Amino acid sequence: MENNNSSNLVEIKSVDKWFGELQALDNVSLNVPSGKVMVIIGPSGSGKSTLLRCINYLETPTNGQVWFNGEKMSGDQKELNRHRAEIGMVFQSFNLYAHLTILQNITLALKVVKKLDEKEAETLAMEQLKRVGIADKADKMPAQISGGQQQRAAIARALAMRPKLMLFDEPTSALDPEMIKEVLDVMMMLAKEGITMIIVTHEMGFARAAADEVIFMDHGRIVERNTPDGLFNNPASDRTKLFLSQILHK
Amino acid sequence: MIAEDSLTPAQKIALRQSRRQRLRTRLATFPWWLVIVGLIIGATLWLITKSPTYSEAFATIRTGMVVTLVITLISYTISLLIGLFTGLGRVSSNIVSQNIATLYVEVMRGIPMLVSIFFIALVLVPGIIEMLSFLGSKFTEAGLTGIGASLANMNTKSISMSVRAVIALSLTYGAYSAEIFRAGIQSVPVGQMEAARSQGMSYGQAMRNVVLPQAIRNVLPAIGNDFISMLKDSSLVSILAVRDITQIARLYAGHSFRYPEAYTTLSVMYLTMTMLLSLLVKLLERRLANNGK
Numbered sequence: 001m002e003n004n005n006s007s008n009l010v011e012i013k014s015v016d017k018w019f020g021e022l023q024a025l026d027n028v029s030l031n032v033p034s035g036k037v038m039v040i041i042g043p044s045g046s047g048k049s050t051l052l053r054c055i056n057y058l059e060t061p062t063n064g065q066v067w068f069n070g071e072k073m074s075g076d077q078k079e080l081n082r083h084r085a086e087i088g089m090v091f092q093s094f095n096l097y098a099h100l101t102i103l104q105n106i107t108l109a110l111k112v113v114k115k116l117d118e119k120e121a122e123t124l125a126m127e128q129l130k131r132v133g134i135a136d137k138a139d140k141m142p143a144q145i146s147g148g149q150q151q152r153a154a155i156a157r158a159l160a161m162r163p164k165l166m167l168f169d170e171p172t173s174a175l176d177p178e179m180i181k182e183v184l185d186v187m188m189m190l191a192k193e194g195i196t197m198i199i200v201t202h203e204m205g206f207a208r209a210a211a212d213e214v215i216f217m218d219h220g221r222i223v224e225r226n227t228p229d230g231l232f233n234n235p236a237s238d239r240t241k242l243f244l245s246q247i248l249h250k
Numbered sequence: 251m252i253a254e255d256s257l258t259p260a261q262k263i264a265l266r267q268s269r270r271q272r273l274r275t276r277l278a279t280f281p282w283w284l285v286i287v288g289l290i291i292g293a294t295l296w297l298i299t300k301s302p303t304y305s306e307a308f309a310t311i312r313t314g315m316v317v318t319l320v321i322t323l324i325s326y327t328i329s330l331l332i333g334l335f336t337g338l339g340r341v342s343s344n345i346v347s348q349n350i351a352t353l354y355v356e357v358m359r360g361i362p363m364l365v366s367i368f369f370i371a372l373v374l375v376p377g378i379i380e381m382l383s384f385l386g387s388k389f390t391e392a393g394l395t396g397i398g399a400s401l402a403n404m405n406t407k408s409i410s411m412s413v414r415a416v417i418a419l420s421l422t423y424g425a426y427s428a429e430i431f432r433a434g435i436q437s438v439p440v441g442q443m444e445a446a447r448s449q450g451m452s453y454g455q456a457m458r459n460v461v462l463p464q465a466i467r468n469v470l471p472a473i474g475n476d477f478i479s480m481l482k483d484s485s486l487v488s489i490l491a492v493r494d495i496t497q498i499a500r501l502y503a504g505h506s507f508r509y510p511e512a513y514t515t516l517s518v519m520y521l522t523m524t525m526l527l528s529l530l531v532k533l534l535e536r537r538l539a540n541n542g543k
Contacts, residue, residue, distance in 0.1 A: 085450030095445035
């Protein structure tokens with residue numbers, strides 16, 4: 001029987017991912033303890049997003065295993081849908097359902113996946129909208145609100161499912177500079193509440209302040225893993241040093 | 251309004267020029283063709299009320315209106331259902347359904363509609379009936395007399411030409427609307443499906459609740475235009491001797507030798523219907539464009 005350490009919410013074991021001839025992930029192993037905030041940084045094309053998408057199987061690993069909450073993820077659709085309902089994901093381009101209001105965006109999966117009735121779903125949805133500070137936008141269409149508000153709505157949509165884990169795939173990269181802060185503030189609030197989070201981002205200030213651990217990836221591999229202090233102030237590898245110096249001297 | 255007295259002569263000239271410019275644009279964008287279509291329809295209506303031969307032609311052809319409309323509506327509805335499921339098959343990752351859907355679409359699109367109506371009505375339908383009645387006789391031999399007898403008693407004549415016309419039109423148009431639905435589904439950004447799947451929805455749930463509502467909205471004008479095409483192409487069923495307005499006009503022209511009366515009236519009847527319908531589609535298109543904002 002395969003063993004699994006139960007204090008880890010996520011365990012990635014020797015995962016490879018190939019896109020045709022291109023290797024996006026090269027033998028990546030990573031465990032994420034419950035309640036921790038992990039930030040993944042690295043140059044574009046380093047496999048950060050692919051790794052994140054392998055965790056909820058939006059990408060199927062070519063080799064290796066992903067364990068979530070003590071269970072091995074597999075291609076079985078029923079199992080997969082059950083796991084995904086417990087893993088919230090926030091995308092770079094928000095991906096709010098364009099034909100639904102903000103409120104309906106949140107209630108849809110509550111009704112379809114969690115089988116809640118309209119009333120319960122709306123109560124939960126309003127709760128989450130208040131939490132991210134856009135309760136007044138409940139009846140707007142996604143296209144009618146700002147990018148920052150859309151991303152906060154997307155976070156509320158993920159939170160409403162009461163996930164055990166939140167994945168953030170460059171949540172502020174598509175935002176105008178003046179809207180980045182409002183989204184980071186919401187994420188900071190969640191980090192303080194002790195939600196397990198894995199975040200791919202280029203916001204180094206946020207990584208420093210919110211992360212329990214920072215992971216630096218390059219060429220599909222994890223180069224370095226450390227506390228924010230350790231990684232930013234005292235990087236062990238030259239590759240990390242080079243990346244940090246480039247990004248901090250922009 | 252600008253008080254013209256207070257303007258310098260140069261400004262007055264400029265104002266006049268800009269007004270002339272505006273008039274010119276308005277004249278250039280005015281739908282003159284629509285006026286001419288209106289005149290043609292008006293003139294024919296006038297002929298129908300004034301000329302006894304025209305009014306006789308119209309009174310005769312009009313009797314086929316119900317057949318034309320019923321065949322169009324039923325075939326259109328069925329073709330949309332076929333198209334929706336075939337379109338879903340086209341974008342499916344299941345190799346079997348994807349290939350079946352593509353086979354159907356490519357075959358139907360590769361045969362002229364006139365020919366496929368002949369083929370479906372006179373070869374495919376009789377062939378299926380024959381097969382069913384053969385199966386019926388085998389069932390009867392095997393002792394299943396109930397279902398066996400009812401199948402064995404089927405013969406080609408038990409399916410009327412109108413029904414075959416509907417089957418033929420539905421199958422041909424099903425392939426066309428499948429392509430519309432496929433394009434509609436593919437016009438919805440992948441992120442929509444991904445977001446739904448990431449929340450734990452199955453492929454079917456995500457398709458039904460997230461992708462299809464947006465896809466169908468995107469293709470509503472195209473689907474509306476398909477109805478107009480179907481109305482016109484329903485005239486092809488006249489070759490199966492189905493008594494739609496085209497067939498009745500042909501018969502009327504054939505025995506009265508009033509070709510101008512028959513075919514002018516017939517053409518204007520189609521034109522009136524398609525003009526009204528395309529106006530509706532344009533309004534729908536404008537409403538959708540405004541709602542999207």
